[in-house]
Amino acid sequence: MWRTGGAPRARGPLTPLFVGAVVSGAVALVVGLAASCGPDGGRPDARASSSAPAPSPAGTAAPILPPGYSPTEPVLDDSFADPAAVKVGDTYFAYGTNGGDAKMPVATAPGPAGPWTRSPGDGLARLPAWAEEGWTWAPEVVPPQRRGDPYLLYFTARRRDADVQCIGIATATSPAGPFVPREGEPLICPARLGGAIDAASFIEDDGTRFLLYKSDARKTAAIYLVQLTSDGLELAAPATRLLGRSGDEPVLVEAPDLVKRDGKYVLFYSAGWYFKPNYQTRYAVASSVWGPYEKGPAPIQSTDLYGGKIEGPGSADVLSDGTGDYLVFHGITEYHGGSRVTRPMYVAPLGWDGTRPVVRGVPARYEVEAARLNGCVSALPRPNASGGKAAGPFARDDCTVDVRVFAPVAGRYSVRVQYANRSGAESDLEVAVNGTAAGSVRLAATDGADWTSVTAQVRLGGGWNTLGLRRLSGAGRPAGKGQLDYLEVR
CATH class of the missing domain: 2.115.10.20 (Glycosyl hydrolase domain; family 43)
Structure with a gap:
């Protein structure tokens, strides 16, 4: 070369x-x-x-x-x-x-x-x-x-x-x-x-x-x-x-x-x-x-x-x-x-x-508890989570986190959201990219200590981006309370 x-x-x-x-x-x-x-x-x-x-x-x-x-x-x-x-x-x-x-x-x-x-x-x-x-x-x-x-x-x-x-x-x-x-x-x-x-x-x-x-x-x-x-x-x-x-x-x-x-x-x-x-x-x-x-x-x-x-x-x-x-x-x-x-x-x-x-093509993991939490959401000790902590619960519509992620080049990326939702009801989270709504993910109810994931497709700019997640409710939406472990961008 x-x-x-x-x-x-x-x-x-x-x-x-x-x-x-x-x-x-x-x-x-x-x-x-x-x-x-x-x-x-x-x-x-x-x-x-x-x-x-x-x-x-x-x-x-x-x-x-x-x-x-x-x-x-x-x-x-x-x-x-x-x-x-x-x-x-x-x-x-x-x-x-x-x-x-x-x-x-x-x-x-x-x-x-x-x-x-x-x-x-x-x-x-x-x-x-x-x-x-x-x-x-x-x-x-x-x-x-x-x-x-x-x-x-x-x-x-x-x-x-x-x-x-x-x-x-x-x-x-x-x-x-x-x-x-x-x-x-x-x-x-x-x-x-x-x-x-x-x-x-x-x-x-x-x-x-x-x-x-x-x-x-x-x-x-x-x-x-x-x-x-x-x-x-x-x-x-x-x-x-x-x-x-x-x-x-x-x-x-x-x-x-x-x-x-x-x-x-x-x-x-x-x-x-x-x-x-x-x-x-x-x-x-x-x-x-x-x-x-x-x-x-x-x-x-x-x-x-x-x-x-x-x-x-x-x-x-x-x-x-x-x-x-x-x-x-x-x-x-x-x-x-x-x-x-x-x-x-x-x-x-x-x-x-x-x-x-x-x-x-090399996925990058970002621990949500290390992101910017708005007070409604806090870092929670969770021994079976990545890093031993998670962020949550998303109990109200003003509960948000902002996770800064890096994209090698501009383009479409998959964002894997690792979560648990033990509230007994589903929960919807809006996904925003640099302050603009880009879609949503639904957190299905989970059992016991289980963690699972859901994937969102977003378009990122080359360099650093901010992925925002906030709870959505009302208008027939479920009102569950989820916890987030990490985001994985690939």
Whole structure:
């Protein structure tokens, strides 16, 4: 995933060179002049990150989403692991780890969430002499920054003469390839650290180029940053270690991606084995590109956070365009024994609470007792409730709560209301969004210590919103008294 300082980066048998050339020519007809008119055609638009939380929506644009799209369903059904994506002209390009008949599969789409179509042939013309077939991982394509410059591909491959993986470089005149590798030694291959994988480009506001990667030995696995020459083809300085595994993270860290948001550097990375369900996406923030990086308190993607709808989400790449930010990543859909898994590509809109990334499709829970209560409603000890407390009872029409919730992007969301209603009668609650009535939910009567839920559909603005709930009665409405445990927004 390449990134500029002002915007996030977008991340078999040998196929003959002419096959890739045919693919390149076909795609060129789609990309047209936009891909050939200079660097601006391939660079994502900068978007400022969200400011501090506000009581009303931040007003971010609605993302481009095709009919039937779901952030928890693959956009490419077959394996397309370690995906990275860029936008060139009006076309989106995605690149993945080797699989099937391609060392580097390529897919295209009219929008970030698809529909995606695999391109025929192979995006990588061949491997350099130092690389072994069948081990081409985690591609990173960087569009040209100046007119006449090539597209750059950073890729991982295994050395023929040593049991280590290294990062090589290839160039092309089209985002579709074929990318032709540079011969000689790999660009990065720290043998004392067990090699290197997972290259990710970052370009500062002043044009300074960097490359991030992971050292490959398990015991010393860490994320490194190295400065490149202005053309991106050579190392300009020694590498610096940015971060390693923490005690609450599984096994190791890998798959870095760096963006700049709210004046800070936000480093995405994965933790764990890519072939296990506890693989997850995390982040860390720094004031300087060199760190120190302070890790976020918890994963932003995991099997548990998705409620099992996506297993082992990780290897995330931030794609940015004029419609907003998107997280491109893989998840596990099939296990074939050992480290062999099927990992298709997913795309989810990405929002920002300052420097905290928030992913569409990951539900967020808000404890109602911690919200703004108007006095008629109070926090009640309830040992069997989430957090040991609930809010209620909603005994009169002026009983209200205001819960501030965050939406990654503008759009329609489901709000799950966890409640108990032991009054013996049903109860209706109005649901308002930022002071405007948006619907209502009915709380059916419950028994004993049981808690249940009801779901409302609301439209939220991108950023912080206020969900208000108040009791409705009169005009034939029931007059029960409910208690609320939490709201879950997804």
